Amino acid sequence: MTETTESKKSGSIWVKIQNIPLVPLQLLFVVLIIIPVVAGISIPSTPSTSVKEYYDFLADLPEGSVVIFNSQMYGWNYGDCAPGCAATMNLVLSLPNNLRFIVMFVSSDGGMFWDTMKKDFNVELPSDKKYGEDYVELGWYVGGEVGFSTLLDDFLTIFPEDRYGTPAEELPVMDNVLTGDDISVIIASTSLSALVDYEVRQAYSRYDIPLLFAPAGMTVMSVIPYYPYAVKGYITGLTGAAQLESLMGITSLTSKMGTAFSFMTLEAFVLAILGIVGGYMQTREEGE
Amino acid sequence: MVVELLSIWIPIILVVIGLSFVFVDWPGWRFCETIIIGGGTGHTVIMCFRNIDRTIITPIGKGSYILIPAILFGALMYFRFAPKNIRWLQRYGYAWIVGGGLGIVISTMIQGQILPAIAESAKIIGLTSMDTLNNIISFVIFVTVLSYFIFTKEHTGILGASANIGRKFLMIAFGLGFSALMMTYFGVLLERVLWVITSIGL
Numbered sequence: 001m002t003e004t005t006e007s008k009k010s011g012s013i014w015v016k017i018q019n020i021p022l023v024p025l026q027l028l029f030v031v032l033i034i035i036p037v038v039a040g041i042s043i044p045s046t047p048s049t050s051v052k053e054y055y056d057f058l059a060d061l062p063e064g065s066v067v068i069f070n071s072q073m074y075g076w077n078y079g080d081c082a083p084g085c086a087a088t089m090n091l092v093l094s095l096p097n098n099l100r101f102i103v104m105f106v107s108s109d110g111g112m113f114w115d116t117m118k119k120d121f122n123v124e125l126p127s128d129k130k131y132g133e134d135y136v137e138l139g140w141y142v143g144g145e146v147g148f149s150t151l152l153d154d155f156l157t158i159f160p161e162d163r164y165g166t167p168a169e170e171l172p173v174m175d176n177v178l179t180g181d182d183i184s185v186i187i188a189s190t191s192l193s194a195l196v197d198y199e200v201r202q203a204y205s206r207y208d209i210p211l212l213f214a215p216a217g218m219t220v221m222s223v224i225p226y227y228p229y230a231v232k233g234y235i236t237g238l239t240g241a242a243q244l245e246s247l248m249g250i251t252s253l254t255s256k257m258g259t260a261f262s263f264m265t266l267e268a269f270v271l272a273i274l275g276i277v278g279g280y281m282q283t284r285e286e287g288e
Numbered sequence: 289m290v291v292e293l294l295s296i297w298i299p300i301i302l303v304v305i306g307l308s309f310v311f312v313d314w315p316g317w318r319f320c321e322t323i324i325i326g327g328g329t330g331h332t333v334i335m336c337f338r339n340i341d342r343t344i345i346t347p348i349g350k351g352s353y354i355l356i357p358a359i360l361f362g363a364l365m366y367f368r369f370a371p372k373n374i375r376w377l378q379r380y381g382y383a384w385i386v387g388g389g390l391g392i393v394i395s396t397m398i399q400g401q402i403l404p405a406i407a408e409s410a411k412i413i414g415l416t417s418m419d420t421l422n423n424i425i426s427f428v429i430f431v432t433v434l435s436y437f438i439f440t441k442e443h444t445g446i447l448g449a450s451a452n453i454g455r456k457f458l459m460i461a462f463g464l465g466f467s468a469l470m471m472t473y474f475g476v477l478l479e480r481v482l483w484v485i486t487s488i489g490l
Contacts, residue, residue, distance in 0.1 A: 023311055033481055038490055075324075079479030080472045108335035109328070120483065142339055146385075149392050160342065191472060197401070201393060205400025217471035221464065229404050238475040253486075257478060264474050 014281035017274055029267055036263050042251075043259045047243040054212055054233030055247050057185065059095055065184035066177055067092055067099045070148075070199070072106035073113050077191035077216045083241035083254040084214030085114070085189050086121035091248055093129050099184075100173050104151075104159070105140035106195060111163050121253055132166065136173045139163035145198035152180035152202055180207030185232075191216035196223055204230040214240065296487055303480055429457045 035041075047055075058067070069088065073081040092101045105111055114137065117123065129135060138159040141147040151158035155178055161167050168174045176182055186203050188195060188211070196219065203209040210232045213223045217237040227234065235244050242258025245251065302323070305316045348355050365381035367374060409423055409430075432454035435447055443451045 026310060030481060033478060034485055034490075037482060037485065075328075076476070077472065078476065080475030082479065108332045108339075112331070139342075140335070140339070142336075142343075146389055146392055158343065160347070198393075201396035201400045205396040217475060218465075218469040219472075221468055225405060226401075229408055230400070237472065238478070253482070257475075257482060260478055260482065261475065264478060265471070268470070268474065 012281070012285055014278045014285065017278040018282050025271070029264075029271075032267055033260050033264050037256050037260050041259060042255065043262050045239070045243050045246050045255075045258055045262075047247045048240075050227065050234050050236075051240055051243040051247065052233075053228070054235050055091065055244060057210070057212060057232045058092060058099070059097070061097055061099060061184055063097050065097065065099050066182055067101050068183055068186045069101065069103045070106060070186060070188040070190075070195070071103060071110050071114060072188065072190035072192050072195055073117065074107050074109050075113070078113055078116070080216040080218075080237040081189045081191065081214065082113070082117040082121065083238050083257060084235050084244075085117050086123045086252075087235070087241040087244045087248070087254055088187060088189070088214055089118075089123050090250070091244065093126055093135060094248070098134070100177075101135045102138060102173065102177065103136065104138040106144075106190070106192070108140055110140050111137065132162075132170075133172045136171055137163050144194070145202065148198060149202045149206075152183075152207060154179065155182075180209055183207070183209050185210050185212055187212040187214060189214040191219050193219055193222035196226070200226050200230050300484055300487055303484055307477075307480070429454075433457055 061067070069085075069092075071081075071085060073085055089101070089103075092099050103114065105114065125131065125135060139162065141151055141158050143150070147158065155174075156168055159168060162171060180203060183203075186199060186209055188199055190196065190213070196213065196215070199211055204211055204226075211226070211230055213231055213234040215223050215234065215236060217239075220234065220236045223231055223234050235241055238254070238257055238261050241254045242261075245254050245258075302320055305320050308314070309317045344355055344359060361381050361384050363381075364377050367376075367378040367381075370377070409426055411423070412420070415423070432450045434454070435450040436454035436458065438447065438451070441447060
């Protein structure tokens with residue numbers, strides 16, 4: 001009787017699924033991600049409401065408004081945040097309302113990763129835009145919330161010059177950008193929940209500045225509680241960036257990544273379901 | 289030509305070695321880990337010095353002497369490495385940071401986070417039926433999860449049932465959080481894999 005049960009168990013499909021070696025599965029997982037990119041397979045992405053609001057908010061800003069981009073993109077979250085940064089920079093600098101785009105970084109290596117992002121995603125200034133007049137990279141601020149609070153009170157104390165050493169007074173894009181009162185919107189790309197909270201506390205609460213977010217997937221749960229009263233729109237990680245690009249009508253590396261990401265999620269979903277059902281069935285069989 | 293090739297292949301090899309940690313922990317992986325930590329620390333130290341020069345030393349040189357006490361209080365934090373009898377001086381540096389930080393956070397937390405969140409949840413006019421349903425669900429989750437954390441009374445009867453439902457909501461939230469974390473990991477992995485295949489010209 002025991003022998004019969006044992007043989008029944010070892011023959012069960014669920015037991016076999018549980019015993020598939022992990023390494024070939026992991027390699028298969030990576031190969032299946034590559035195939036859609038190499039083969040050029042594209043899944044159309046439909047923009048969500050929050051992505052449309054993100055786009056519309058920027059498009060509806062008055063002529064020459066000041067847009068601050070606070071980037072917390074670094075090595076750990078680069079893959080999920082960089083597409084959002086690239087798509088946002090492309091959007092802001094291509095809109096007809098001539099927005100002033102001011103970029104600053106939360107961490108010391110923010111500038112380095114910003115440069116990498118521009119190279120990897122082929123982000124270039126449009127021919128009618130100039131560095132220093134329409135766009136500037138200020139560098140990084142220290143002190144987290146305290147630093148952020150101080151820069152909203154007095155921008156020039158924290159950023160007397162841009163990251164290349166040009167004094168702020170010589171940058172036309174910085175004209176009349178002195179305090180939080182001069183800022184139209186702050187966009188943040190981050191995987192840090194604390195950054196979301198402190199922007200709401202310092203920018204929205206003290207200066208009533210509307211916020212937009214391009215968070216990593218893991219951080220979107222920290223953004224949603226402030227939507228829509230403080231946060232006017234958000235694009236979630238890689239998929240949000242791909243949706244924003246589809247709204248803008250452009251196709252780039254981000255769109256390809258969005259398709260590969262969809263395949264990846266599908267694979268993970270199938271594997272997770274097989275694992276859960278397999279584990280449950282195996283436990284049930286062992287109990288019989 | 290050689291430099292160009294190396295600038296492509298060295299990062300690719302390092303990325304592949306980095307990803308190999310999924311399969312095995314080996315000296316090659318530790319070498320990569322050490323490069324990241326060493327390189328990252330070196331970069332941060334240099335950037336910190338540049339920042340101190342930009343925001344402290346240069347302004348003091350231009351006459352902003354008000355910044356000198358800030359340097360002194362900041363330097364007090366290094367007294368944690370001093371002999372024991374004067375180590376207590378470090379507390380003044382920390383006291384400034386903690387006190388100032390708390391002052392900035394607490395004053396804005398109530399008006400920026402707590403009150404608007406309550407106002408949004410309690411809104412009943414001009415809402416769609418879906419918003420009303422959302423608000424009701426949020427309220428139920430709020431009450432049941434809060435009841436789970438009441439430890440001064442035994443979880444029996446109504447409190448027990450409520451705490452039990454609250455526990456389920458917590459599990460859903462943690463599961464959602466974990467899946468969101470996995471999505472970020474997927475994005476990071478995907479970017480590196482695509483970068484490798486793009487770099488080798490596929």
